[in-house]
Amino acid sequence: MKKFTDARWLFAVHTLPVSGLLFLLIREYAVVKHLLIPDDKELWVAYISVLALITVLQVIYATYLVICRQKIHWLYATLLLVLHIGVLWFAGSKMESLHPDTVPAWMTSGSPFLYSGAFLMPVMAYALFVMVLHLTPLDSRSKPWKNFLVAIAVPLAWYLFTQLLMPLWHYGFGSGKMHVMIVFAVMSTILFLFFLIRGLYLILRRQSGRLRRYHLIWEIPIAVIFPLLGLSINNGHFAPMQGWAESGIFGNFGSPVFYILAIANGILVCLPQLQNARYRLALFICRSATFAYTLYFFIVFLPFLPLSVIAIIAFGAGFLMLTPLVLFAIHVQKLRQDYQYLKHRLSATTLAVLAFVAFLIIPSGITISYLHKRSVLHNALEYVYAPDFKKKYNIDLASFGSTIEIIKHHKDERANSMYNTPVPFLSGYFNWIVLDNLTLSDQKINQLDYVFRGGPLPEQVVTFNNPDTEIKISGTKTESVYDTANGVWETWVHFNLKNQSQNEMMGEYATQFQLPNGCFISDYYLYVGNKKEMGLLAEKRAAKWVYSNILSENRDPGILFYSSNNRINFRVFPFSRNELRRTGIRFVHKEPAVISIDSQKVQLGSSVAENSQQAVHIQNVTYIPASVKTSLQKIKRKSYYHFIADASFSAAKHQTETKKLITQFLAKNRLNDEAAVISFVGTYAHTVPLQHINEAFRNVTYKGGFFLDRALKQSIAASYFSNEDRYPVFIVVSNQFENGMILNHDFSELRFAYPDADVFYELKDNGELLSHALFGREKESDKNSIAQAKTVHLYADGKRKVYIPDDGAASVILNSSVFQPTDMATPVNGWQTGLIMQGKWMAAQLSPHQGDADWLNGVKQSFQSKIMSPSTAFIVVENEAQKGVLLRKQAAILNGNPSLDAGEDTERMSEPGLFVMIVLLVLILLARHRSRQKLRPRL
C-alpha cells in the first residue's frame, strides 16, 4: 500500500486531469469571452490562472519528490485537499459569473463547474487516501467497525440537525451563516469519506480471522447486491422520490448488458482464492477483464462522492453511491492477491500483458461494436442521401436497427442525466466513433427508419416558411458594373425591408427567389443597428445550425443559401414593430437578367450591348446564352412507359391488384412496348423490362418502406446517361401512393436532366391517371391521358447529344458528369468558378456519391472564389462569440465526414505523430533495457 504514496501518482491524478480541465476551460473561454462583462472576464482569467499556477507548482514539487525518491507527505496531501476544495468552492460560488445567463447554453458544451468537479475529484480522493495511509500505521489497532461507526454518525448527525434543530432556527440564513453551513457540510463530508476509506483500508489490510472466514457475508452485498440494487434504482425500478428520471439520474444504464456484467463481475470478485495455479490464472484474467466495468463506474461516480452524504440524508439508499468506490477497492485488492500468488509461477511481464489484454476485452468489444455500427450507418446514409446508383447495397438491418434506436435514445435523454449525456462517457464515445461528434436530425432518423425498417412514414418537414407576411421589401436600389476584363456583370442590389405589422412580437423576413442560370452570389451584408456587417461565407450546415440557434436567442442574424436548383433562401431576423432594416446582395452574372423577389422585379445589369453571343466552355461545363439557344434545333422526343410498383413490406398483400392494374392499363394504352420497364421499389429499387412482367412479379421481394424518391431519381439519371432520343413517362402503381417517400418535396434538382415533362403519374385503383408535379409543389390534377412531350433544344457536341429545355433562358450543360481534380494552371475568375461549381453540383445530382466525395473541395473552392455554392452560405452574425461558434461548428463538420479526405486531390507526405513515435521508441528502449538487465549475471 505504501506504493500509493509514490509521487508519480501525482502526475496521473493531478497533472493529467487538471491539464485536461485547463484545456477545456481555455477553449470555452475563447468562445464566451466576448459575451462577458469585464468583471466576469477577470474571474475567468483568475480561475484559469490559479489552476495553471497550482498545476505548475505541483509538477515542480512532484518532479522534485521523484528525483529525490521521496514519498508524499500527509501534510502535502492535506494541503492538496484543502487547496482543491477551495478551488471548487470558488468555481461553485462564482458560478453565476463564470457562466452568466448572457451566455446561451448552445454556445458551450457544459457547465465549467461540472468540469471542475469531475476533473479535480481524482486528486481530492487521492489526497484523502494518502491521509488515511499516513494516519493509519501498520501497527494501528483501530477497528474497522469503529471507523464505519464514525462515518455513519456524520449523515446521522446531519439528519438529526435538519430534523430537530433546523425547525428551531429562527435567525435566518444570511450569506455569512450560509457560508458557515457550507463549511460544515464540506468538513463533515471529508470526515465521512475519511473514516469510510479508513475502515475499508483496515478491512483490506487485515483480511484475517473472522473477516476472511466470512468474507462472502460482506463481499456478496458489495459486489453483487448493491450494484444490482443501484442499477435498478438509477433506472427507475424503485424510484426513491417523485419525478425521478426513469432514464437514470446518473445515466441510462438500463441495457441488460449492465446487469449481466454486474452479476458476472460480482461473482468473479466473490469467488474463493483457491490454491490452484490454473484456476487462479483463469480468475486473474477474468477479473482483469471485468475490472474495466468496475473502473468505469468508479470514474462515473467519483465526482459525486461528496454528494453521498447528502444522498444518505435525503434517502437512505444514497449509500449505494459509495458502492463503486468500495467495489473498486475490493477488486483492486483481489487482483493484487491473485498477482502475488501467480508471480511465483509466471513472470511479472507475462502477468502484466495478460491483465492488460484481458482489461482491453470490454473496451475493445465496445469499440468493435461501435465501428460496425458506424460502417452500417454510413452505408445506410450513403444509400439514402449520397448513393452510387450503379452500386448494389446490402445493409445489415439488425445492426442498423440497434444503431438507430441508440441515436434516438441519445437525443431523447440528453437533458435527463447529471452528465448531460445518456450514458456517461460511452455516449460521447459512441457519438465520436459512429457520428463523428455530429448528430442526425429527427427527420433523417425517421426517413432512414422508414426506408429500411418500414417504420411510420416521416412527415414532410417544411423547410421554408414565411411566418411574417407583414415584412416586405419597401425599396430596392441596384448598382451594376460591367467588368470588361472578365466579361461579367457585378450588381449590388440593396434592399430596405420593413415590418408593417403592429404586432409587438419579433418578426422574421423569409423569402425564396430563383437565380437565372449563370448568375451567382458573391457578397452579402446586413445592417446590425447602425453597423454594416458583411456576410461570412461558411459551410452551409454550420451556418444554418448557428442561424437557427441565434434565432431562439433573439439576436441579429441574416442568412442566404441555396435550397434547390438555383433557388435561394433569404432570411433576416429580427424585426420589431415598424422596424426598417437594410441589407444587400451582390450578384455576378454573364448577361443582364431580371430576378423576381417577393413579386418585385429586379433588373441585374443594364445594357444589352454586353450580351453574350457565344457559348462559354470551362472544364466540363458549357454555358449557353439565351441568344445562342434560340438558334439550336428544336425536337420532340418519343416517350416510353416506366412503371414504378410499390414493393414495400406492407404492399405485399396487394401484389395481384397491382399486376392487374398495370395489365389493364397496357391493354388500353399501348405505347412503345419494347422499351417499357417496371421498377419494384421497396428499400431498394429493382428494374426489369416490362416484357417479363409475370416472372418479375413472381421474384419480387417486399421489404422496408416505399422509397419512391430513389426510384425516380435513379431512373431520371439513367435516362440522362442513356443519351437516347426517347424519355420515360413515370407511372407509379401503389395502393398507398401517399406512402411513397420523397426526400426534398420535389425533384427540382434534376430538372436539367428531364426537360421533356414536368409531371409523373399515379395509376389509381379505377385505372385512371392522376398527374403530380415533378418540379414544384403544384397540387395534383386529374388527367386521363399522358401529356404530350415538351419541345426541347438539341445541343450536339460531336457524338454526344444534350437535350435542353425550350424556355428562352440561358442554360448550363455538362460535357461530362465526371470532374477531374481542378486544373490549377487554368486561370479562372469568380464567375467561371461559379460556373464550374454549378456544373459540379449538377453532376452531383446525377451521381450523388461523387458529389459527396468532392464536397470538401466544393466548400474550399467556394471559400477561395468567395462565390456562394450549394454547399456554402452567407451569414451575418452579431458578435465575435457567434463567429467563434460558427467556426468551431464548421471545423467539426468539415472534419466530420470520413469521405472528406478522399476528396482531397493532393496528398501531403505528413510525418507520423510525434507522441506516438516517442511512446513507441521509449517502449522499444525500455524492453531492450529490461532484457539486458535479465542477461546480466547477478553478483
Added chain:
Amino acid sequence: MIKLNQYISFGSGIVVFIILKFIFKSLDTSQLLFLIKPVNTLFEIFTGSNGMYVNGFYHPSFDIIIDRSCSGYNFWLISFIMLSFLLTSHVRRTSLLIAGIPTVFLCTYLLTILVNSSRILVAVFSKRFFRMEGLLDGNIHQLQGSFIYLFFLVLIYFASERIIKKINYEKIY
C-alpha cells in the same frame, strides 16, 4: 547510479523539447525551408520530378506536396533529444558535453534530411505500386512513416551508444 546533474540534464532536455515543439507551432513553411528544401532536392534527384513552390513543394507528377507537415521537424526533435539523453548518461565531463550537444544537433539535422527523404520516397513508390494493385488507400503512408522513423531511430540509438561506449573505453584504457 544516476547523479543529480544528470537529472538536471534530463530535465533541461525535456524543457528544450517542449520549447522546440511550441516554436514549431509558430513556424510556417517558408521558415522551415532549411529542412524542406534539402529534402525536396534529394527527392528531385531520385525521382527526376520538378517541384513547384506553392506554400510547399508541389510535385504534379506524383500529386504530392512537401510542406510544413512533412518537414521532418518531429524526427529532428526526437533524435536530438534521444541522443542528448544518451550523451548525458554516458559522458561525465562537462567540456565534452558542451562540445557534444551542438555536434548532436548538427548530426541529427543531417540525419533528419536523409531519413525524411527516404520516408517520402518509400511512401511515394509504395503508393504507386499498391495503388496499381488496388491494395492501398488513403493515409497508410503514415503507418509506413512510423515504421521507417522507428527503424532509423533505433538504429541511430544503437550505433551512437556503441560509438560513445567505444570512445569511453578507449579513453579509460
